[in-house]
Every structure is written in C-alpha cells, then in structure tokens.
Amino acid sequence: MSTDQTPGGSYAPALETPRSPYKRNKPTRTNWELYGWLFMRMSGLLLIVLVFGHLFVNLMTGEGIHQIDWSFVAGKWASPFWQTWDLLMLWLAQLHGTNGVRTVINDYAERDATRFWLKMALYVATVIVLVVGTLVIFTFDPCADPNSTLEICRAGSANVPSITN
Amino acid sequence: MATSLTPPGQGAPVGKSKTGRPAGTLYRGREGMWSWVMHRISGVLIFFFLFVHVLDTATVRVSPEVYNGVIGQYKNPVMGLGEAGLVGAVVFHALNGVRIILVDFWSGGTKHQRKLFWGVVGLWVVLMVPFLVRHLTNVFTH
Numbered sequence: 001m002s003t004d005q006t007p008g009g010s011y012a013p014a015l016e017t018p019r020s021p022y023k024r025n026k027p028t029r030t031n032w033e034l035y036g037w038l039f040m041r042m043s044g045l046l047l048i049v050l051v052f053g054h055l056f057v058n059l060m061t062g063e064g065i066h067q068i069d070w071s072f073v074a075g076k077w078a079s080p081f082w083q084t085w086d087l088l089m090l091w092l093a094q095l096h097g098t099n100g101v102r103t104v105i106n107d108y109a110e111r112d113a114t115r116f117w118l119k120m121a122l123y124v125a126t127v128i129v130l131v132v133g134t135l136v137i138f139t140f141d142p143c144a145d146p147n148s149t150l151e152i153c154r155a156g157s158a159n160v161p162s163i164t165n
Numbered sequence: 166m167a168t169s170l171t172p173p174g175q176g177a178p179v180g181k182s183k184t185g186r187p188a189g190t191l192y193r194g195r196e197g198m199w200s201w202v203m204h205r206i207s208g209v210l211i212f213f214f215l216f217v218h219v220l221d222t223a224t225v226r227v228s229p230e231v232y233n234g235v236i237g238q239y240k241n242p243v244m245g246l247g248e249a250g251l252v253g254a255v256v257f258h259a260l261n262g263v264r265i266i267l268v269d270f271w272s273g274g275t276k277h278q279r280k281l282f283w284g285v286v287g288l289w290v291v292l293m294v295p296f297l298v299r300h301l302t303n304v305f306t307h
Contacts, residue, residue, distance in 0.1 A: 041269070044262040051255060059252075060296070064303030065245065068236055070229035073222070090219065097212040104205060125216060133219045136226050145229045 036099050043092040050089040071150075074142035078152050083137055090133045098126045196282040204261050207254035214251055245304030249297055256292050260285040 059065055076082040101122055109115040143153035224232045238244065264281045268274035274281070 041262075041266050044259075044266070048259045048263070051259070055252060055255070059248075059303075060299055063307070064300060065240055065248065066303060066307050068239075070225060070232045070236075073225050073232070093215055094219075097208070097215055100208045101212050104209060129216060129219045132223050136223045140225060 040096060040099060043096045047089070047092050047096060050085060050092065053085070054089060070145060071148065074140075074145065074148065074150060077137065077140050078142040078150055087134065087137050090137070091130065094126055094129050094133075098122060196279045200261050200264065200282050200285070204258060204265075207258040207261075210251070210254050211258060240307075242304055245301065248304075249300060252296060252300070253289075253293055256296075257285070257289055260288055 058068060061067075077086070102119060105115060105118045105122065109118050142148065142150055221235050224235045239248065261282075264278070264285050267281060268278050
C-alpha cells in the first residue's frame, strides 16, 4: 500500500521524495493470497470426507486401534482405492497445514529473520513429508511379509518357480 | 496493516460499554474470538501430529517388525487418551472450518456466526460421544 496514516487518522497517498531513485522492479500485484484463501476452503471440505473416512475405517471398525499393524496397512494399500485416498489425503492435509502454520508464523514472529527461518524450516519439513509419504505409498510392497495371506500375494507366488521341481 | 490478527470491526471502537471495555467490536472475547483461538490451536496440533504420523507410517517400508514395533507405541491407555484428544481437535477443526466457509460465503453467515458456533459445539458433542464410547472401549478393554 502506498498510503501512510497521518496522525489525524485519515489516509493520504505517500508523496515521493523528489529525485527518489527510479524503481525498475515495480511491485506487481499477484493473487497468491486469494488462491491460498480459496485452497484452504476447498481442501478443507475434501479433507472432511477423507479424514473422517480414514478415522472411521481405522479406529471404528473391527478392533479399532488394536487392528492396526503391518498386515492391516498391506491389506489397504494392496488396493488402488486406498492408495489414491491416502495420497490425496497426504497432499491436501500437508499443504493445508503448511499454509495454516505459515499464517500463524506471519502473525506471531515479529523479527524478519525469525519469520524467514521459521518458514524455511516449515517448507523443508513440508517437502520431506510429501516426498517420503508419496514414495512410501507408491513403492510399498504388500507382499513383503512372506507369511502374507493376501489374495494378490498368493496369486503372485504361482509365478515363482517352485523349489520342489 | 491488517493481518489475520486484526478481526474485522476491531479497528475503531465505537464507544465504551458500561463495563469499561470497548463496545461495538464484532469479535472481542466472544464466540467469534474463541472459535478463532481454538481453530489455531487445534490446527497447529494436527499439523505436528501429521508430521509424526507420516514418518511413523513410513516405517512400513523398513520391515513388518519395525512398523509393528512403532505402531505398538500407540496402543496403550495414555496414547489412547491422546488419540481421543487428537480426534476431538480434528472434529472441532473440521466443523468450525465449515462455519468459517458459511461466514464467508453464505449471506446470513455473519449475522448468525454465534449460533453457528454453538451449532459446532453441539455437533461436536454428538459426534464425539459415540466415538469416545467405541474408542475408549477398544483402548481400555483389550
């Protein structure tokens, strides 16, 4: 904003100092904050479905928290449906959370350097979570456990040459 | 400069109320402010849990034994209560998020924002009671 607040409380445009240096890079107006604001609302609505579904299937069905072990995860990620669900949830939740924490940092960290480094730490953490999370979902092998009773693992074992031959 | 720390209507107090506090502000100290405070706290809490949760889930790529060992740390009464608190924060953040969307996009949103807040609280109780019964039964009777 090129307005300064005068002691009287009214707003007046700031006067340029005579012979002030010519600014080659004029601040351009972008809509990034508008897109961020809209993203928070859109991703928020999707996350209600994704996170509530995630919590219900993992904590309310079967034995609840006690059913969660490696083979439970393998059973879910053997299906492209849950892979897609979890991938979408990972990206939307992490970006929603990053933008929210960015707002909190901007509000409370008053020194420029503090604000800069807190946001750098935030962005590094975000990249780590997104890269690690995405790699895990795409490279996970539900048949890594030799004792797996999953359908796809038994079907796959038919292609393995049998030792008894 | 207006930041999200400056709720609308807070800029210029219209007059003083009988209690000596500035009157004519939209948010200060009422449902609007407290829902905003709780939205921030629950959001930051969920953010840190998400970070831990993605990393603990990533151990499925190490081996079944390592993942089962890590996830086993969640299966005790102390963590069970923590999970209940976390789900409470998620449900509040979700419902209050819908309230924020209604305040932003629905023509009656600002007028009814206080009623919407109590709607959030009521719906939170309705969702949390069956969840807590089921989850805490799983946690404590296993």
